[in-house]
Amino acid sequence: MSHVRIEKPGLHTSVIVLDRPERMNSLAFELAMPLHEAIEEVAADSDTWCVVLTGTGRGFCSGADTQGTEPPPDIEGMTLTRIATRSMTILSDLVPALRRMPQPVICAVNGAAIGGGMCLTLGADVRIAAESAYFRAAGINNGLTATELGVSFLLPRAIGSSRAFEIMLSGRDVSAQEAAEIGLVSKTVPDAELMDAALALADQINGWSTQGVQLTKRMIWAGLETGSLDAAIEMEKHTQLFVRLTTQNFEEATRARKEGRKPEFKD
Numbered sequence: 001m002s003h004v005r006i007e008k009p010g011l012h013t014s015v016i017v018l019d020r021p022e023r024m025n026s027l028a029f030e031l032a033m034p035l036h037e038a039i040e041e042v043a044a045d046s047d048t049w050c051v052v053l054t055g056t057g058r059g060f061c062s063g064a065d066t067q068g069t070e071p072p073p074d075i076e077g078m079t080l081t082r083i084a085t086r087s088m089t090i091l092s093d094l095v096p097a098l099r100r101m102p103q104p105v106i107c108a109v110n111g112a113a114i115g116g117g118m119c120l121t122l123g124a125d126v127r128i129a130a131e132s133a134y135f136r137a138a139g140i141n142n143g144l145t146a147t148e149l150g151v152s153f154l155l156p157r158a159i160g161s162s163r164a165f166e167i168m169l170s171g172r173d174v175s176a177q178e179a180a181e182i183g184l185v186s187k188t189v190p191d192a193e194l195m196d197a198a199l200a201l202a203d204q205i206n207g208w209s210t211q212g213v214q215l216t217k218r219m220i221w222a223g224l225e226t227g228s229l230d231a232a233i234e235m236e237k238h239t240q241l242f243v244r245l246t247t248q249n250f251e252e253a254t255r256a257r258k259e260g261r262k263p264e265f266k267d
Helices: 029-043 080-092 094-100 116-122 138-142 151-159 161-170 176-182 191-206 210-224 229-246 249-259
Strands: 004-010 013-018 050-055 059-061 105-109 112-114 126-130 134-136 187-189
Touching: 004 029, 004 191, 013 029, 013 191, 029 080, 029 094, 050 059, 050 191, 059 116, 080 094, 094 116, 105 116, 105 191, 112 116, 116 134, 116 151, 126 176, 126 191, 134 176, 138 161, 151 161, 176 187, 187 191, 210 229, 229 249
Parallel strands: 013 050, 050 105, 059 112, 105 126, 112 134, 126 187
Antiparallel strands: 004 013
């Protein structure tokens, strides 16, 4: 039985569910491998315009599994150092895989997001947290570094370097309320309303041009790594011009506004 499932509760939205609640959806290979497969499958689905990533039970993802787990695949005959490299490559590519998805990814953080689980939320484009959720960069608590899966790049950009340093070095828990206050999540909602809130946002996003939305996601991520304002503007103007000249979206938006209706973008 797979510990990751894909649901399609509404038009053009797919939900990727981490489903190993008895282990708080830890990033064991039993979950990480099917998660890779689910990300790849949904990314290739042209009928999916928006993605929600969430978990079951009281944890979104508890990071490294401290109990016995299966080894990574295809390691027969490998030395320990090569096995370690393969293991970290599999886990570390989860965040870039989310980023590579053409669709916006909304992370509905249903509970504890610890260690690699916290990092996984940062691979999403938008984060909404249940009131019971909390975050912890737990590597430091386990005598390791707090830096893994891209958190040293993503967290300072999300909340600023001073807060990122303090959270990662202290190993303390960040409540959902604090996460909203510092910009780690967009908002918090009561636990029972989490999926409704995530799906409502997905529906709102799906009302816009699919091409416009997907290129906006690309540009925001690219902007995080762009070295200057001039370089960002250079990328933006070509992207905007591309959509303007290759679709009738602008004309449709103008017509819809005049006619008092929602636009129907055909891209």
